Amino acid sequence: VFDEICSQYKNFVIQLNIPDVEFIPLSALKGDNVVEISAHMPWYRGKSLLNFLETVHISSDSNFNDFRFPVQYVLRPDRDFRGFSGKVASGTVRPGDTVMALPSRKISKVKSIPTYDGNFEIAFPPQAITLVLKDEIDISRGEILVNPDNLPRIERHFEAMLVWMDEQPMELSTQFFLKHTTNTTRARIDMIRYKTDVNTLEKSKVDTLSLNEIGRAVFTTAKPLFFDPYQKNKNTGSFVLIHPLTNNTVAVGMIIDKLESKNLPSRISDADKENIKQGKSLISMAEREKKLNQKGVTIWFTGLHGSGKNELAFSLEKKLFENGATAVLLDGSSLRSGLNRELDYSPADRAEQLRRVAHICKLLNDQGIITICSFISRNDSLRNQVAEIIGKERFHLMFMDASLDYCKANKPKLYIKAEREEIENLPGIDLEFEAPTNANMAFNPEENESNLDKILNYLANKHIYPMD
Structure with a gap:
């Protein structure tokens, strides 16, 4: 038995x-x-x-072959001394040894290993020491000194065994902080290759890990790491993951080895490829709304020249920006100077400008962005066409209900030219302007300060921004 x-x-x-x-x-x-x-x-x-x-013989876990010295602190008490402090992760180092600084790849020799009790003749793991080099090399925390004939892996892509320690399940969309030796960088988990059952060692395909689960994962970091496989060097082959919002240590990892670019996993499924062929985004609207905490809608201001719609539209853009929303403002003057520069002010070209604007709004709304538009859009027919293109559920019409006399007082030069027939096709003068019958909100331009608060309350009540 x-x-x-x-x-x-x-x-x-x-x-x-x-x-x-x-x-x-x-x-x-x-x-x-x-x-x-x-x-x-x-x-x-x-x-x-x-x-x-x-x-029983207990063998050491320390690696005395591969010299690795992550710099933790640059020690410079005065202008005559410059040392690099840290813990020897592996290998040994002596005065006179040639070392290379990574990532700069600059080479120097060890001048001395000073301590309070005198200089060391040799240093080894896990001693905490200070190295003085013969040359002035710019090195900072997170960089590493190594033997130039024995370099670690220098990669952004690698595989690792991961132990998930957080009570919240892993979210692959999170950009974690990865702490490796004295270096910290952003990192993402590209995929989970498999989960390992700790009782049977069986491997199963999963998309995420939960508390105390172990799996093999593929990582990509924002900048290259200097590492060795964990089986070869435990100190330079291990890391921790930190959640960017909670600052909790959510996982520990043991690096298996680097991953060549050609072997990097693709998160694009067959269904995604079909969407790409059709020009459809791989990001759902729900994902965008959750990320931005807002709905992609169009706030469309209509009214005569001089009605105050621009003032309210620009004020809304500034306030939303200050509150943290993502919004884009479009108005006639800015578009006519570029995108629509070949269009004139005839009724046909005015309609064409609004058609183009509507398609821009739709594209921006599809990205989850709030679009603020300020255009005269002189009748219900034009406004309804715009709403059809953007989507009626996304189109929110705001009417600046200003009298013609108020508008003339606001822009006297423009209206004088129109009355003298120096210009033509000006809504309210020689082109009819129809007040909208289906506006979501109507404003008195003389109350623009309170009007801004009314719109913000409207957006909040409709759960447009903020959504929660």
């Missing part, structure tokens, strides 16, 4: 790359083989548990 148990366990642990396993039959109740060899088990010829613990 004992031999069968040993055989089964050996078959299990061989998958874990554990080089040495000792089997001792014990009886906790009787104390058999705990301190002395038990007479009740004459078939056992090994050591007792206590004897084994007292005589």
Whole structure:
């Protein structure tokens, strides 16, 4: 029975790359083989548990071959001294050794290893030391000193075994902070290759990990890391993941090895590829709304020249920006100077300008962006066409209900020119302007300060911004 148990366990642990396993039959109740060899088990010829613990050889986990010295602090108490402080992660270093700084790849020699009790002749892990170099090299925290003939991997893409430690399940869309030696950078998890069952070591395909689950993951970092595989060097092959909002340590990782670009996983599924062919975004509207905390809609201001619609529209854009919303403002003057510069002010070209604007609004709304538009849009027919293009559920019409006399007082030069027939096709003068019958809100231009608050309340009540 004992031999069968040993055989089964050996078959299990061989998958874990554990080089040495000792089997001792014990009886906790009787104390058999705990301190002395038990007479009740004459078939056992090994050591007792206590004897084994007292005589077992414990090999060091430290790597004394590959010199790695992550810089934690640049020590410069005065202008005559410049040292680099940190803990020796692996390998050994002596005065006179040639070292290379990464990522700059500048080379120098170790001048001394000063301490309070005098200079060291050699330093090794896990000693905390200060290195003084013969040359002035610009090195800062997070960089690393290595042997130039024995470099670590310098990569942004790698695979690692990950232990998830957070109560909240993993979200692949999160940009985590990855802390590796003394270096911290942004990192994303490209995919989970599989989850490992800790009881059976069986591998299963999953999309995410939950508390205490272990899996193999593919990572991409914002900047290159200087690492070794964990099996070769535990200090430079391990890292922790930190959530950017909670600052909780959500996972620990053990790097397997670098990943070539050609082997990087693609998150694009067959369904995604079909959407790409059709020109459809791979980001859903719900994902955009959650990210931006707003709905992509168009706030359309209509009214005569001089009615105050521009003042209210620009004030709304500024207020939304200050509140953290993502909004874009479009008005006739800015578009006519570029996109619509070939259009004149005839009724046909005015309609064409609004058609183009409507399509711009639709594209921006599809990205979850609030679009603020300020255009005369002189009748219901034009406004309805705009609403049809954008989508009636996204189109919110705001009417600046100003009298013609108020508008003339606001822009006297423009209206004088129209009355003298120096210009033509001016709504309210020689082109009819129809007040909208279906506006979501109507405003008195003389109350623009309170009008802004009314619009903000409207957006909040409609859960446009903020959504929550």
